[in-house]
Amino acid sequence: MLLRLRPGPTPSDLEVLQRVAAERGFELAFLDRGRVVVELVRKAGRPQPGDRGAFEDLAFVAGVLDASDAPELSERTPGREDTIQRVGEAAFGGPYVSLIAGPCAVEDEERLLEIARAVRAAGATALRGGAFKPRTSPYSFQGAGREGLERLGRVRAAVGLPIVTEVLDPRDVEAVAEVADVLQIGARSMSNYGLLAEVARTKKTVLLKRGAAATVREFLLAAEHVLARGDEHVILCERGVRGFDQVTRNVLDVGTIAHLKRVTHLPVIVDPSHAAGRAELVLPLARAGLAAGADGLIVEVHTRPNETRSDGAQAISPADFAELARAAAALVRLDGRRLIVGKEARESAAKTEKLGQPGPRATR
Numbered sequence: 001m002l003l004r005l006r007p008g009p010t011p012s013d014l015e016v017l018q019r020v021a022a023e024r025g026f027e028l029a030f031l032d033r034g035r036v037v038v039e040l041v042r043k044a045g046r047p048q049p050g051d052r053g054a055f056e057d058l059a060f061v062a063g064v065l066d067a068s069d070a071p072e073l074s075e076r077t078p079g080r081e082d083t084i085q086r087v088g089e090a091a092f093g094g095p096y097v098s099l100i101a102g103p104c105a106v107e108d109e110e111r112l113l114e115i116a117r118a119v120r121a122a123g124a125t126a127l128r129g130g131a132f133k134p135r136t137s138p139y140s141f142q143g144a145g146r147e148g149l150e151r152l153g154r155v156r157a158a159v160g161l162p163i164v165t166e167v168l169d170p171r172d173v174e175a176v177a178e179v180a181d182v183l184q185i186g187a188r189s190m191s192n193y194g195l196l197a198e199v200a201r202t203k204k205t206v207l208l209k210r211g212a213a214a215t216v217r218e219f220l221l222a223a224e225h226v227l228a229r230g231d232e233h234v235i236l237c238e239r240g241v242r243g244f245d246q247v248t249r250n251v252l253d254v255g256t257i258a259h260l261k262r263v264t265h266l267p268v269i270v271d272p273s274h275a276a277g278r279a280e281l282v283l284p285l286a287r288a289g290l291a292a293g294a295d296g297l298i299v300e301v302h303t304r305p306n307e308t309r310s311d312g313a314q315a316i317s318p319a320d321f322a323e324l325a326r327a328a329a330a331l332v333r334l335d336g337r338r339l340i341v342g343k344e345a346r347e348s349a350a351k352t353e354k355l356g357q358p359g360p361r362a363t364r
């Protein structure tokens with residue numbers, strides 16, 4: 001490991017540095033006459049994911065220049081393959097791409113069932129829908145709460161799709177985990193470390209959304225909070241960051257998707273709906289995300305967007321979602337990957353292909 005110290009470290013700073021280094025099994029050597037660049041060479045013990053942080057936290061350390069010999073848990077070490085996260089039939093990472101779709105919020109149960117059936121037929125392998133909604137205004141619809149969870153449970157049983165749903169409050173983790181196959185941590189909660197600790201205790205798959213103004217380092221360290229507590233099932237989600245313009249709701253950070261695929265072994269999916277904020281931009285942003293290397297998409301779909309109390313403007317129709325699934329299948333095939341779709345969607349694709357239209361050819 002290589003550290004850069006602030007200029008003019010005092011003898012007491014160096015003493016502390018010596019002590020921390022020795023505790024973690026390192027010997028240190030200064031690489032320059034000014035004694036600000038330090039090389040830490042491991043002499044004992046095994047690398048710990050906390051090694052980097054132990055030095056980064058010291059007041060007289062200006063920065064860690066290289067920590068490749070003390071990787072954190074989310075890091076893609078040389079030669080490390082993608083971690084593949086599987087949920088029901090869905091798989092994210094490596095050669096697999098899957099689609100999560102559904103309404104922003106759980107509202108009417110009949111409607112939820114209708115949407116679930118429609119997205120399953122079109123190629124989704126997981127259903128999204130929030131029972132607890134993180135709304136900017138306390139006067140907006142906050143979600144159907146526990147009653148919403150029950151609706152999700154019944155629809156899950158009827159349709160057979162795994163459920164992705166958000167948990168906002170550590171006190172609800174247990175109840176949400178009873179219904180959810182994937183616990184979603186929303187952008188507003190990314191740095192709620194108490195909540196991250198609580199979801200990690202369930203050992204379930206965690207879909208971690210990037211905060212609207214979070215740096216990549218902050219995003220990865222939020223994932224580390226879950227991983228460090230022994231839950232290895234983390235999927236990262238880029239959903240757009242805050243920009244200076246309001247022409248789109250957020251700015252889909254395509255460069256970061258490509259960057260994350262290099263620096264972490266965790267699957268990375270994209271939420272084009274919250275990035276776009278407008279239904280007509282969802283398809284192009286979905287394509288951009290997949291082209292940048294995303295391992296899946298989470299998309300808001302609604303059969304009656306004018307009736308929903310949450311994010312209607314960005315909801316696409318089942319027909320548009322089916323088109324998105326076809327585009328996704330074709331796109332990921334270009335780089336040797338496969339879109340996983342369920343049996344029903346496979347069969348309907350086979351039919352449309354007979355009619356001469358390309359359908360989502362798929363699966364494992």
Ligand code: PEP
Pocket residue numbers: 104130134185186187188209239271274
């Ligand atoms: C959502 O998925 O409905 C949501 C609130 O997303 P985000 O946390 O990314 O804003």
Ligand code: MN
Pocket residue numbers: 104105274300310311
């Ligand atoms: Mn939403």
